[in-house]
Amino acid sequence: MMSPHVLLTLPIAAPLAGLVLTTLLWRMPRLQRFAGLAAGCAFLLAGIALLAATVDGDILATQFGSWEAPFGISFVADNLTSAMVLITAIMAVVVAFYQLAASEENERPMFQPLYHGLLLGVTGAFMTGDIFNMYVWFEIMLISSFGLLVLGGTKEQLDAGVKYVMLNLVMTTLFLAAIAFLYGATGTLNMADLAKRVPNIENDGLVTALAILFLLAFASKAALFPLFFWLPASYHTASTPILAIFAALLTKVGVYAIVRCFTLIFPVTDGLATIIGVMAALTMITGVLGAASHFDIRKILSFHIISQIGYMLVGVAIATPLALAGSVLYIVHHIIVKANLFLIGGVIRRKSGSYQLKKIGGLHRTAPFLAILFCIPALSLAGLPPLSGFWAKYLVVKPSLDAGNWYLAAISLAVGLLTLYSMLKIWNEAFWKTPATAAPAPTRDSKNSFAAQYIAIAFLSAITMAIGLNPEPFVAFSVEAAGQLTDSSRYIDAVLESPYARN
């Protein structure tokens, strides 16, 4: 049995090693790709080990730099964190595998180091127990994502990059200022210590102002209404593997930060719950309406990211254990399904030469296997049984009704219907209708093997099916994770009373 210190270091060490190795192997593309995939697999093993150590409800914590909590930088893994780390690792391997066959980014030596930098930032943000350290991980994640977004250097990407970079930098600076105010009010940065001290602040107005500042900073990261505008302005310009990993991870870091902050540090008062609930509802509605108005596969799916983020926030607004379990399950389900849809979009593009639905068609004849694979994540996204989305939506709708929040439940269901409309639109236009123009002549790109891409897509679809057909262990795990979230004393005890890291 490995010590907590090792278990909590390995998920950071693996992408860091990947980052260093792939930078060193700059001039050797094949070796670089191999090293990247190896680092991804090491990351996956570290994630599995971490989940195995925390699955029975233990909360692991360690402090770095030989300083005891709350002075050293804490790393903490409860059920939510380890689930997020594992799902990040799975996405890292699957997208890297998919990327083996995608020639568009293969020639760029910068891709691999930035990709591992992104994973490093995301994992660090999930695991850290220190709010300033979380800011640092956010920045690592951001600068890698900036690089990845403009990697192609096309006009479109530069244009999107300017907007993405500007808006994100302003919002992270806001996050930094919020940290400064919180530090001024409490004198600590350790999240467990903050959880003990924030309730002692006598000035209620100050606590509310701090909570709103953090909510704003994280909401822009998570692309919540009304701070989502950077996402549809930029995502669709990136290439498929980059887009898939962005869609899977970036916004979810924001959601994770909201879940963590508003279960641990700030109590969700009635007023705050209403604000979060209204934001969640408007996010769902605007996202799905945006998707309904577009005919570019990438734009439709980008808007659906926004709409689905709303579902994850419903749990935070209601804040009962079952509702939070719904949020946890929804995040896990969404990461897999969304990345899968973007990967399928990439294959559609390679098969038919365009992302524009009006220009393509007839794929059910030319790519019947892809058509079947598309149905699984598409119907799961809309929430049809027996797929993973159904159980995730059930765990969102039922607690809303239990809590008497009928408007959240009604909006969730209506948005699910509109999601189905968008998915049917892609199905009708891309797969079913006869193409308006003749199929494009096969290019070098479309002649390369599709095997790696199909394996990646099939694997993710298999996970979706597994959650859908056998939801019991996943729901039980989410409920356990939510139990840890609602009883924050366990987290606090694990961090502040964990023995000084010795090994």
Next chain:
Amino acid sequence: MEPLYIVAIGVIAGVAAYLLMSRNVLRMVLGLLLLGNAANLTIFVAGRLGSSLPPLITGELTTIALSANPLPQALILTAIVISFSLVAFTVVLLHKADQHLHIVDTEEMREAEPIEPIADRKANEATQ
């Protein structure tokens, strides 16, 4: 001292907001720089001003009760390094964007999000 700092932070943040709302990307970068500095000063003030005694433990002393707070300085140093690298990246990005697009006005940046009628027209031309 504190009121002076607070007014300074307010002024810097106000100027930063004004610059950020401009459409010229160069002004926006300057706004970003100023906003970062306002945040850094906020951390500094949050660490309590007062003593200017250096936080060094000398000789047989074991605690430093009356010294300046070293933590905000460590935080600000980290934040300065991060904001320096991000601004450096942003400037290079804007330079590239200017080279390729010949635009410094964000309102005119329409490559990634074309206005709808133009997009439709292009799509129609492509199908005909």
